[in-house]
Amino acid sequence: MKLIEDQEQLQYYLHVHQIESVFNEALLQHLSLHTFDEGEIICEQGEPRSHLYILVKGKIKIFTTSSEGNKLILAFKTPLEIVGDIEFIQNIEMINTVEAVTPVCMIRIHCDWLNKYGNDYPPLLQFLLKIITRKFHIKNNSFVFNLMYPVEVRLASYLLSISFDESNTDFKGQLSVSNLKDAAGLIGTSYRHLNRVIQQLCKEGLIERNKEFIIVKNRIGLSTLANHNIYE
Template sequence: MQLIHDATLLESYIEKYGIRQHFPSEVVNHFCLYSASIGDAICTQGEHVTQLYLLVKGKATVSYVAENGKKLIVSFKQAFELFGDIEYIKQIDALHTVEAASVVHLIGIPIDSLHTYAASYPPFLQLLLRELTEKFQLKSRAFSFSLTHGALTRLASYLMRVMTADDGGQLTSPLPTSRTSDIADHIGTTSRHVNRLLATLAKEGIIERRKGAISIKDWEKLEQLANQSIYA
C-alpha cells in the first residue's frame, strides 16, 4: 500500500461518510490515507494488526486459508467498511487476509491511539457494535443462501456481486477466467463445475468468454438467475 499525502482528499472522505462523529479528535489527528492496487494485501491472515482500516473507495475481498492450504473467499466488501474490528476487540492477530479487488483508498487508524483515546468513547463503541452486527447478519444471510440455492444461482449472484461498481452500475472491465478456482471456493463447488456453468451461461447469451475473461452480456437475465440475491 502507498501513503497518500493529500489532506484535502482525506478530509473529503471524512466528511462524505461522517467519520468524525465516531472518533475523538485525538484519534482523528492520527488518521492516514492509503491507496492499494488490485491484488495488494491490506492485511494478511496471522499477522499482527497495528491499524484499523476504513475502506472509503473501491472493493476488497476477504479470504481465509485453511490448514490444508485451501483458500476460501469469505466475502466482498466495498465502501464504507471497517476492517480489523474483531481483532481490535479481542486483541488477536488478523483472522483473514484482505486484498484490494480494485483501486482502493483506506483510512488507517493506529490501534494504539484507539486504546489510548477511544476505548471508552461511546460513539466509537457504537460504531463497532453496528459493524459487528451487520457482519453477523451478512454471514447468516450468505450461509442461508448457500443452503437454499443451487450452484447456478450462486454463480449468477457471485458474478453480479463482483461486476457491480461502487455506484451500483455495471463494471465494464471483464473478469479473468483464471479466477475460476476462487469462484468455486466461494460458491462451494469445483472448478470443473464452474466451467460447465459458465459454458451454460455463455450458450444462453448471458455472458461472453473471450481471451481468458468473462463479460456480462445480459445483465437482466443474470439478475433473474441470481434470484435478486447478492453474495455478501
C-alpha cells in the same frame, strides 16, 4: 500503498460517510488516508494486527488460505466497511487476507491510538458494535442464500460481485479461470457442477468463457437471474 497527504480529502470521506463523530479530537489527529492499487494486499492472514482500516471507496475481497495453500474467498466488501475490527477487539493476529479488487481508498489508524484514546469513547465503541453485528447478519444471509438458491443464481450473483463496482464505472472485472475452484467453494458447489452451469450461462449469452477469463456479456440478464442478490 500510497499515503494521501490531503486533509481536505480525508475530511471529505469522513463527512460523506457520516463518521466524523465516531472519532474524538485526539483520534482525529492520528487518522490517515491511503490508496491501494487493484490487486494490492492490504493486510495478510497471520500477520500481527497493527491498524484499523475503514474502506471509504472501492471494493475489496477477503479470503483465507489453508495450511496446504488452498484459498477460499469469503466475501466482497464495499464502503462503508472496517478491516481489523475483530482483531483489534480480540487482540489477535489478522484472521484473513484482504486484497483490493479495484483501486481503493482507506482511512487508517494505529491500534495503539485506539487503545489510548478510544477504549472509553462511546461513539467509537457503538460504531464498532454496529459494524461487527452487521457482519454476522450478512454471514447469516449468505448461508441462507447458499442453501435456498440454485447454483446458477449463486454463480450469477458471484460474477456480478467481482465484475462491477458501483463507485467506479470504469472498472470491468472478470473471473480468472484459474480461480474457478475458489469460486465453487464460496458458492457451495463442486468444481464439475460449476463448469456445467458456466456452459449453460454461456449458451444463454449471459457470459463468455475463453482460455483465461469468464466475462459478463449481459449484465442486466445476469442481474435478473441473480434476483438482485449480490454476494457480500
